[in-house]
Amino acid sequence: MSSKKTTAVAETQAETAPADVWSAGCPSRRVLELIANKWALLLIPLLRGKPQRNNELLRKVGGISQKMLTQTLRDLELNGLVLREDHQTVPPHVEYRLSPIGLSLSRTLIAVDRWAEANHAQIDAARQAARERA
Amino acid sequence: MSSKKTTAVAETQAETAPADVWSAGCPSRRVLELIANKWALLLIPLLRGKPQRNNELLRKVGGISQKMLTQTLRDLELNGLVLREDHQTVPPHVEYRLSPIGLSLSRTLIAVDRWAEANHAQIDAARQAARERA
DNA sequence: CAGGATCCTTGGGGATACTG
DNA sequence: CAGTATCCCCAAGGATCCTG
Numbered sequence: 001m002s003s004k005k006t007t008a009v010a011e012t013q014a015e016t017a018p019a020d021v022w023s024a025g026c027p028s029r030r031v032l033e034l035i036a037n038k039w040a041l042l043l044i045p046l047l048r049g050k051p052q053r054n055n056e057l058l059r060k061v062g063g064i065s066q067k068m069l070t071q072t073l074r075d076l077e078l079n080g081l082v083l084r085e086d087h088q089t090v091p092p093h094v095e096y097r098l099s100p101i102g103l104s105l106s107r108t109l110i111a112v113d114r115w116a117e118a119n120h121a122q123i124d125a126a127r128q129a130a131r132e133r134a
Numbered sequence: 135m136s137s138k139k140t141t142a143v144a145e146t147q148a149e150t151a152p153a154d155v156w157s158a159g160c161p162s163r164r165v166l167e168l169i170a171n172k173w174a175l176l177l178i179p180l181l182r183g184k185p186q187r188n189n190e191l192l193r194k195v196g197g198i199s200q201k202m203l204t205q206t207l208r209d210l211e212l213n214g215l216v217l218r219e220d221h222q223t224v225p226p227h228v229e230y231r232l233s234p235i236g237l238s239l240s241r242t243l244i245a246v247d248r249w250a251e252a253n254h255a256q257i258d259a260a261r262q263a264a265r266e267r268a
Numbered sequence: 269c270a271g272g273a274t275c276c277t278t279g280g281g282g283a284t285a286c287t288g
Numbered sequence: 289c290a291g292t293a294t295c296c297c298c299a300a301g302g303a304t305c306c307t308g
Contacts, residue, residue, distance in 0.1 A: 018251075019251040019252070019254060020251065021176060021247045021250050021251055022176055022180065022194055022195055022196055023196045024196030024197030025196070026196075026251075026254075027254045027255075027258055028250045028251045028254035029172075029196075029197075029250075030254070030257075030258075031249075031250040031253065031254045031257050032172055032175060032176070032246075032247065032250045033172050034257070035246070035250070036170060036171055036172040036175050037170055037171070037300095038163075038166055038167050038170040041166060041170050042155060042156055042166070046156065053269080053270085054269070054270050054271075055269070055270080060156055061156055062156055062157045062158030062159070062160075062163075063158030063163075065301075065302055065303080066270085066271075067271095067272095067301070067302075067303090068300090068301065068302085069271095070270085070271060070272085071300095071301085077264075078260075078261060078264045079257050079260055079261055079264075080256065080257060080259070080260025080261070080263075080264070081257075081260075086270095090269090090308085091269045091270085092269045092270050092271085092308085093269075093270090094269080094270060094271090101253060101256055101257070101260075104249075104253070105249055105253070108245045108246055108249045109246070111242045111245060112166075112169070112242055112243070112246065113155045113166065115165075115238070115239060115242045116155050116162045116163075116165040116166045116169070117152075117153040117154065117155055117160075117162045118153070119165065119235060119238070119239070120153060120160075120161045120162035120164070120165045121161075122214065122235055123164075123165050123168070123213050123214060123215075123235070124161055124164075125214070126212075126213055126214025126215075126235075127212060127213055127214070129214075130211075130212045130213075130214070171280095187289080187290085188289070188290050188291075189289070189290080199281070199282060199283080200290085200291075200292095201281070201282075201283090201291095201292095202280090202281065202282085203291095204290085204291065204292085205280095205281090220290095224288085224289090225288095225289045225290085226288085226289045226290050226291080227289075227290090228289080228290060228291085
C-alpha cells in the first residue's frame with residue numbers, strides 16, 4: 001500500500017486508471033499479447049463445453065505441435081484462463097477446461113473465429129484482385 | 135466460373151464448404167493468421183471513424199515501429215481490409231481507412247481489445263497467485 | 269498418455285540511416 | 289511526411305528423441 005487510495009472509494013474493481021491497450025505500458029497490453037496468436041485464438045474457443053485432453057486437442061487443432069500445445073496451455077493456465085486437472089492416474093489422464101474468466105473470453109474469441117470462417121472468401125478475392133492488379 | 139455450381143442454388147454466399155479454422159488447410163486459417171497478432175488487433179479497431187495518417191497511427195499505437203506499421207498496413211491492404219489513399223501531394227499526404235469488410239471485422243476486434251482492458255486486473259491477479267503458489 | 273529436453277532454423281521485428 | 293533499405297539478433301516454433 002504505497003500510494004494508493006485516491007478517493008478512498010475506488011478499490012473494489014479496477015479504478016486505478018481507464019486501462020488503454022493502445023498504451024504500450026498498460027497492463028492490458030500484456031493480456032492482448034497473451035491472446036494475439038493463432039494457437040490461443042483456436043484453443044480458447046475450443047475449450048468451451050467439455051474438458052478436453054492433450055491428445056484430443058492435439059488432433060482437433062490442425063497443425064499444432066505438441067510443444068506449442070503444451071506451451072500455450074501452460075501460458076493460459078498461468079494467466080488464469082485455463083484450468084488444468086490432473087486426475088493422478090496411470091496412465092496419465094489430464095484434462096483442460098476454461099476458468100470462468102476464460103469462458104468469458106472464449107465468447108469474444110469465437111466471434112473472431114467465426115468471422116474468419118465467414119469472410120475468408122472475400123479476403124481471398126481481395127488478395128487475388130490485388131495480385132492481378134500488381 | 136470454372137467448376138462451380140454444385141446445386142445450382144448455392145452461389146450467393148459461400149457454399150463451397152463449411153470453412154473450419156481448426157482445419158490446418160482451410161483458407162480461413164490464413165485470415166486468422168492475418169489478424170492474430172497484436173499490431174493488427176490494435177490497428178484495425180483504431181481505424182474506425184476518420185481516415186488516419188501514418189504519423190497519427192505511429193503515435194496512437196504505443197510501441198509500434200515505423201517498419202511494423204507500414205508492414206501491417208500493407209498486409210491488411212493486400213487483404214482488402216484497409217484502403218490506402220494517397221492524395222498525391224507534396225509533402226506527401228496518405229490516409230488509411232477501413233474497407234467495408236474491414237469495418238465489419240473491427241467491430242469484432244474491438245470486443246477483444248475491450249475485453250483485455252476490462253479484465254487485465256483479474257489476469258494479473260491470477261498471474262500473481264500462480265507466481266506465489268510456485 | 270502427457271509431457272520434458274534438445275537441437276536447429278526461420279523470420280519477426282527493433283534500430284538506424286537514407287530518399288522522393 | 290511517408291515511407292524504403294539494411295543490418296542484426298533474439299526468440300518463436302518445428303522436428304526428434306526421451307521419460308514417468
